[in-house]
Amino acid sequence: MKQYKGYLIDLDGTMFRGEEPIVAAVEFIDMLNKKQLPYLFITNNSSKTQKEVSDKLNHLGIYSTPEHVVTTSIATAKYIKNKKQNANCYVIGETGINKALQEEGLETSSDREYDFVVVGIDRQINYEKYANACLAIQNGATFISTNSDVVIPDERGLLPGNGALTSVITVSTGQMPTFIGKPETVIMDEALSIINLSPEETLMVGDNYDTDILAGMNAGMDTLMAFTGVTTREQLSKKDRLPTHQVDNLSEWIERI
Amino acid sequence: MKQYKGYLIDLDGTMFRGEEPIVAAVEFIDMLNKKQLPYLFITNNSSKTQKEVSDKLNHLGIYSTPEHVVTTSIATAKYIKNKKQNANCYVIGETGINKALQEEGLETSSDREYDFVVVGIDRQINYEKYANACLAIQNGATFISTNSDVVIPDERGLLPGNGALTSVITVSTGQMPTFIGKPETVIMDEALSIINLSPEETLMVGDNYDTDILAGMNAGMDTLMAFTGVTTREQLSKKDRLPTHQVDNLSEWIERI
Numbered sequence: 001m002k003q004y005k006g007y008l009i010d011l012d013g014t015m016f017r018g019e020e021p022i023v024a025a026v027e028f029i030d031m032l033n034k035k036q037l038p039y040l041f042i043t044n045n046s047s048k049t050q051k052e053v054s055d056k057l058n059h060l061g062i063y064s065t066p067e068h069v070v071t072t073s074i075a076t077a078k079y080i081k082n083k084k085q086n087a088n089c090y091v092i093g094e095t096g097i098n099k100a101l102q103e104e105g106l107e108t109s110s111d112r113e114y115d116f117v118v119v120g121i122d123r124q125i126n127y128e129k130y131a132n133a134c135l136a137i138q139n140g141a142t143f144i145s146t147n148s149d150v151v152i153p154d155e156r157g158l159l160p161g162n163g164a165l166t167s168v169i170t171v172s173t174g175q176m177p178t179f180i181g182k183p184e185t186v187i188m189d190e191a192l193s194i195i196n197l198s199p200e201e202t203l204m205v206g207d208n209y210d211t212d213i214l215a216g217m218n219a220g221m222d223t224l225m226a227f228t229g230v231t232t233r234e235q236l237s238k239k240d241r242l243p244t245h246q247v248d249n250l251s252e253w254i255e256r257i
Numbered sequence: 258m259k260q261y262k263g264y265l266i267d268l269d270g271t272m273f274r275g276e277e278p279i280v281a282a283v284e285f286i287d288m289l290n291k292k293q294l295p296y297l298f299i300t301n302n303s304s305k306t307q308k309e310v311s312d313k314l315n316h317l318g319i320y321s322t323p324e325h326v327v328t329t330s331i332a333t334a335k336y337i338k339n340k341k342q343n344a345n346c347y348v349i350g351e352t353g354i355n356k357a358l359q360e361e362g363l364e365t366s367s368d369r370e371y372d373f374v375v376v377g378i379d380r381q382i383n384y385e386k387y388a389n390a391c392l393a394i395q396n397g398a399t400f401i402s403t404n405s406d407v408v409i410p411d412e413r414g415l416l417p418g419n420g421a422l423t424s425v426i427t428v429s430t431g432q433m434p435t436f437i438g439k440p441e442t443v444i445m446d447e448a449l450s451i452i453n454l455s456p457e458e459t460l461m462v463g464d465n466y467d468t469d470i471l472a473g474m475n476a477g478m479d480t481l482m483a484f485t486g487v488t489t490r491e492q493l494s495k496k497d498r499l500p501t502h503q504v505d506n507l508s509e510w511i512e513r514i
Contacts, residue, residue: 123384125384126382126383127417130421130422131413131416131417134414134417135415135416138414139414150431151429156392157392157395157396158392158395158429158430159392159429160425160429163428164426164428165387168422168424169417169421170424171421172408
């Protein structure tokens with residue numbers, strides 16, 4: 001059977017659920033470390049910094065450094081910097097995206113025209129932010145959104161995700177954003193570049209067909225679906241294209257590492 | 258030539274532009290009053306009360322009482338009351354919609370389950386309001402939006418309209434709202450009921466093809482397009498279905514009253 005040289009791994013529903021670690025996932029990461037196989041965590045959550053995410057993982061008993069974490073904020077900042085050094089960005093979003101843009105030397109100045117409008121989840125969203133974003137796009141700024149997730153699961157139910165918040169600007173300006181996060185390839189290409197492996201050598205692991213598994217497929221990678229989160233076996237059975245591998249939980253994969 | 262027994266008339270772009278009255282429109286309303294022909298103003302603006310709108314019209318020299326004004330808020334409140342007396346509504350919106358619901362005896366209590374989620378333009382929109390609306394719809398509330406306008410023209414440019422704000426909830430819940438305002442027929446049916454005339458006897462007057470003229474057509478009315486606002490002659494020439502009548506401005510219509 002094919003041996004993979006590295007792993008890209010989803011977080012929520014794959015490594016933990018809310019504040020609870022998934023036991024099989026902890027064992028899986030321990031085995032990757034034992035076999036000295038490189039891995040990165042890939043998350044569509046733009047609100048947190050790499051350090052905040054790795055702190056949470058370590059707290060849950062899952063070994064991680066900040067460098068193990070690729071957030072959609074990191075991928076967004078690198079994508080924009082690659083398009084234009086020192087680009088001026090109008091930002092809707094929380095700490096993660098603001099810090100990531102700052103670290104790539106991107107500006108957020110109202111004193112000159114904006115090159116990009118960047119939208120990430122923002123629980124402090126208000127009308128003025130939406131108005132400013134729409135006006136910047138009308139004035140020629142390029143429209144970027146960190147991820148298209150329409151809901152955020154919460155103990156109260158399904159709350160609006162960044163894909164839903166972004167739609168105000170899409171509908172009002174008539175312009176579609178470039179999405180960076182899973183299932184798009186921008187974040188996957190960034191992760192493959194960091195792990196320094198080809199798509200063929202790397203396995204994408206996740207619980208959500210529509211984001212994780214499609215992201216892997218779109219990037220030309222093999223995929224491993226774990227039924228520990230969003231997608232059920234029944235839902236998967238209706239899909240045209242199946243993941244390369246399926247497991248009930250990641251302990252089943254340990255012998256394949 | 259056909260004589261109309263009553264008129265339904267748009268406001269912004271037809272009677273005034275921002276804070277400036279359109280002179281020809283003032284003369285047009287004067288003639289309706291001279292001939293004692295009934296008329297109503299039909300507006301998709303849900304933020305203002307009938308009195309606030311008529312005060313503005315009088316200030317601009319256009320004769321109006323609060324009863325001359327049919328806002329999408331009034332039409333929304335009557336629509337909901339007709340579906341369920343004392344319905345409990347979760348409301349996103351400004352003074353106009355809140356007052357209209359209150360006057361129809363509709364409740365806005367967080368102490369029991371919501372029957373309806375009502376969304377109107379809200380310049381104080383925030384994440385918690387969106388979250389509450391999505392959760393209420395997940396719990397079975399019916400989703401209503403006062404109007405689908407995607408932009409609000411402003412001196413700074415095109416700001417997000419209620420149709421854009423509403424899309425967060427549409428995208429997040431996967432449910433389409435019932436829209437009340439133009440070009441839908443709910444507001445038109447309400448206005449025809451108030452003016453107590455048949456669609457065939459009544460003329461719909463407006464400057465915006467996609468809202469005013471389509472609303473008239475959808476309600477089975479003849480329509481009069483005035484090129485004093487949004488839609489240009491060139492834009493109109495590309496439409497499949499044309500308004501019954503077209504004028505550069507409403508002074509051209511005065512001899513037809």
